[in-house]
Amino acid sequence: AKRMIEEVSRVGGNAIKFQAYKAETLASRFSPAYWDTRKEPTRSQFELFKKHDKFWKKEFEELADYCKTYKIDFLATPFDMESVDFLDPLMNSFKIASADITNKPLLEKIASKEKPVLLSTGASTMGEIRRAIELLKRHGAGDITLLHCVLNYPTRWEDANLWRIVRLSENFPGHRIGYSDHTSSDSMMEVLPLAWMLGAEVIEKHYTWNKNLPGNDHYHAMDFKDLKQLVEKFKRLEKMMGSGVDYLESESVARKYARRSLVATRNIRKGEIIRRTDITSKRPGTGVSPWKIESIVGRTAKKNIQEDEILTEDSVEC
CATH class of the missing domain: 3.20.20.70 (Aldolase class I)
Known part of the structure; x- marks a missing residue:
């Protein structure tokens, strides 16, 4: 015993x-x-x-x-x-x-x-x-x-x-x-x-x-x-x-780079109005989220945007 x-x-x-x-x-x-x-x-x-x-x-x-x-x-x-x-x-x-x-x-x-x-x-x-x-x-x-x-x-x-x-x-x-x-x-x-x-x-x-x-x-x-x-x-x-936390620190890199951003489908000149056909979504997720696509369509380009360039908040007028 x-x-x-x-x-x-x-x-x-x-x-x-x-x-x-x-x-x-x-x-x-x-x-x-x-x-x-x-x-x-x-x-x-x-x-x-x-x-x-x-x-x-x-x-x-x-x-x-x-x-x-x-x-x-x-x-x-x-x-x-x-x-x-x-x-x-x-x-x-x-x-x-x-x-x-x-x-x-x-x-x-x-x-x-x-x-x-x-x-x-x-x-x-x-x-x-x-x-x-x-x-x-x-x-x-x-x-x-x-x-x-x-x-x-x-x-x-x-x-x-x-x-x-x-x-x-x-x-x-x-x-x-x-x-x-x-x-x-x-x-x-x-x-x-x-x-x-x-x-x-x-x-x-x-x-x-x-x-x-x-x-x-x-x-x-x-x-x-x-x-x-x-x-x-x-x-x-x-x-x-685990603890049930929403996402782990180990996922942060993937969260940033495996998600998508809005990307130009053609060269867009400064001052042009952005149309729906002018943008698509591609990786990485470092720019404007495709979740905001409706709010981007109709805005004015603040600068020249190259084809396949990732859109950021600085790319378009508010």
């Missing part, structure tokens, strides 16, 4: 999140598996969680302190009332798992801490999400960020359903939208950047220091190499997005 904190911090991650649960309070002994048993052969949720529920209050306090050393935010998803209480002083916000969006007592408990909430919305209807938001607000929760999520491990890329990010934005204006991703890390890093471009302001992804470790999460998680590549890609994309 400490190694992962070090790696995520080193590559530029903003936060690292763990899960705080005990098998006895999370799953019945008769709860069947819902994951790919070819990757994780354990057939019972209780048995799987029992194998991994080794961290509790003391360990999470130690990890929270370790995160401070590496200047990275500590988070942990609580799955019961006890973990809500001991995690509260360690975190600035709470994360709620998709599967607990209907767990009214847990939502009320978390909301009572009056902190911001990250709410995963996997396998939920818009009505269930709205109901959870209203409950959280009613019981004191701070700002609520909604995370699009597909509750399937791993998620096939064609099931990522990223357009739901846009739907969440439309249905819940005023709430930040993010994406909790369970797709296998792809070499092109397409899924997460696309989610970001669709409006996901928070990105959550499983992380491991070794994808070959046994278990249900490691094989579809990101490792250090993946995360480093993703952070670099986000930085490039952020630069590509």
Whole structure:
């Protein structure tokens, strides 16, 4: 766990999140598996969680302190009332798992801490999400960020359903939208950047220091190499997005020389009235813009103008 904190911090991650649960309070002994048993052969949720529920209050306090050393935010998803209480002083916000969006007592408990909430919305209807938001607000929760999520491990890329990010934005204006991703890390890093471009302001992804470790999460998680590549890609994309300024300084030369000016089609003597057939438009754009052609027709030439000469404001009478 400490190694992962070090790696995520080193590559530029903003936060690292763990899960705080005990098998006895999370799953019945008769709860069947819902994951790919070819990757994780354990057939019972209780048995799987029992194998991994080794961290509790003391360990999470130690990890929270370790995160401070590496200047990275500590988070942990609580799955019961006890973990809500001991995690509260360690975190600035709470994360709620998709599967607990209907767990009214847990939502009320978390909301009572009056902190911001990250709410995963996997396998939920818009009505269930709205109901959870209203409950959280009613019981004191701070700002609520909604995370699009597909509750399937791993998620096939064609099931990522990223357009739901846009739907969440439309249905819940005023709430930040993010994406909790369970797709296998792809070499092109397409899924997460696309989610970001669709409006996901928070990105959550499983992380491991070794994808070959046994278990249900490691094989579809990101490792250090993946995360480093993703952070670099986000930085490039952020630069590509720009600020939306009308045009860039790098376009100034082209703006001047690739645009057109009014140009004489014949030799025009000083004092002649300029007719429409006397002028056309050609590059560069250093003279009178062709946008002003109507105002130039009918004016008097102030000087002799050669054929193909660019007209300027000094070429004609006002």
